[in-house]
Amino acid sequence: MSVTTPVRLVVVHPDKEVLAQAVAARLLTRVLDVQSVRSPVHVVLTGGTVGIASLAAVAASPLVPAVDWSGVHLWWGDERFLPDDDPDRNETQARDALLDGLIAEHGLPEANVHPMPGPTSVASPEEGAAAYAALLAAAGPGEGDGSAVPAFDVLLLGMGPDGHVASLFPGHEGLAARGTTTGVHGSPKPPPERVSLTFDAIRSAREVWIVAAGAEKAEQVAAALAGKPVTEVPAGGAVGQTRTLWLLDAEAAGGPK
Template structure:
């Protein structure tokens, strides 16, 4: 595993700008790598996240070097997704599409088939509202029935993503570039403190019910899959994340601060800001 590195910027804006430039340069480097037999790499696989970790995507096309990227060989995945309808603004994939991916597709540079979204909730708004109301019921049996419905859908979504990962990348898939953010509570992807999903070791993806952060239904890659990414980047900005960052750096594999489980094989970098590292 790569040694953890910390890069500290004066503020969030510069962190995002630098992240966009690093993204472009890293893609160029990965696409230019030669295989042991001297051949060219056929593809580079990138996993995206939402929130501040997605913001550098909006600056990528302004970089003149982005024109040199062979987007036909870049595949996009997600570290996690909110299990909501496909057109819901909470979708991480929708955010990434608006920031970068849809423009690449429209320009004929990126095949739509290179975008590997996690499943969306295809139920009607009325169905979702009814089940979620039952999930908050005072009646334990009603809550249990609603949870069972949601758990079944989440499990199917997680299994479908696992199948796509193994179909595309083989029986032990590894992402080339994993881009993550950390929440104020120390969570990453949709692996939260106090939830058992961070400890799951025999799956590639899991469903997450009752997320402490809205929306409550999610799908997430697992800690082992994230940890075997070749390059893993974290973006963490804001004074509200300072304490969690200190705990993450102090003790690895601490379920109380799930981001402490992350790692990277060739590179493991935290991009942060001065106000975020005050407790290190």
Template sequence: MEAVADEAAKRFAKVMRKVSKRGGVTGDGIARVVLTGGGAGILMLRKLRDLDIDWERVHVFFGDERNVPVSDPESNEGQAREALLEHVDIPEANIHGYGLGGVDMNAAAENYESVLADFAPRGFDLHLLGMGGEGHINSIFPDSAAVKETTKKVVAVTDSPKPPAERVSLTLPAVNSSARVWLLVAGAAKADAAKAIVDRKPAVDWPAAGAEGTKETLLIVDEEAASKL
């Protein structure tokens, strides 16, 4: 996991510099990045604290969020703030959370669609993804309504097989609007799913296999996760 986080952090900083010089997907020199949780994702965020990144030129979004307030330990946004965002000079206005916990999830999903339209109208420069052993990404699980969504970029999830059941998530159309999609995968338990990505298995069975960047799709794995490739 350490090697995965190190490699992702190094590449992250390089992409941020490229966007500031060349304009990025929106052409304004502002990087639009979707953060991920999970062990490797959070470890990567901690490593970014010490790298030379102009955070005023970065807008961050979240691939999914549990239906809890940011103060809850289960909150993806809360974990990202603790790992990274509270330690760097990123303007609060550049952090785009879902605002969950005690609100209607369908309304929250619609609101986040509006946030994306306002702040990421041409998609993302980079979408970071963790992955479950069964191939789920964000809160897109195999054979779920979310994995079958083809139009909406954000959906409410009420039946996540991984607790808590209630979440809001970016969909594959949102993921695939990204210039770069990176999957951070560590551990032998994810070896089958990593192979499914490489073999381009059906996304309905292995959601991670449906994630694809318009310029780059990168699978960053450790030796255990790569054992079946």
């Protein structure tokens, strides 16, 4: 039996604005391609400046009506442990940029949007992580750690200047978490409490896309691509089953500032 070797591609765009537009076009095309062979489609969203700009670019694309949004499920890689509707939640920003419009105008069922719970509904990040793990398991094959999740077709991640992805930070105990989700305390980036997918869950995705822009990211991008330890550069541990895409602007790739 042949074994498929996962592919890693690095794609560089001239600036962060073009990067966001390119991510949006690539995401819509990927969803349409998957829908031509299977349904439902499972996509994991990310926050951050470029992540949310990419969602806004999706909203403005003429390809939006071509997608059967009733067959798309949307998840998150991490979330700040903040009350529902807090403007700093990834969910709130994603709804403003894209999701509310898809629900109102393009047939995305509210039930297909799967936010991570916060203090509005649970008492701690650990309870939030457990609740999200149960939700993932209900939609997945339930085969154990890392596979008790849906078959994510695309898992989007931003990367911080310190090399973190989701809420998995360098040197933090969350890097070693097993299962599919983890509660995070003492995050070096505010707020200190969060809920995150684990590497087990991230690595179960068919495709992982890491989106990074800005000169402040260049050193860690280079370190991750060079294979530095995940404990130092967590982004290097975010790999997909079939493909890992590094989608960068020129500055994050180490080009002219």
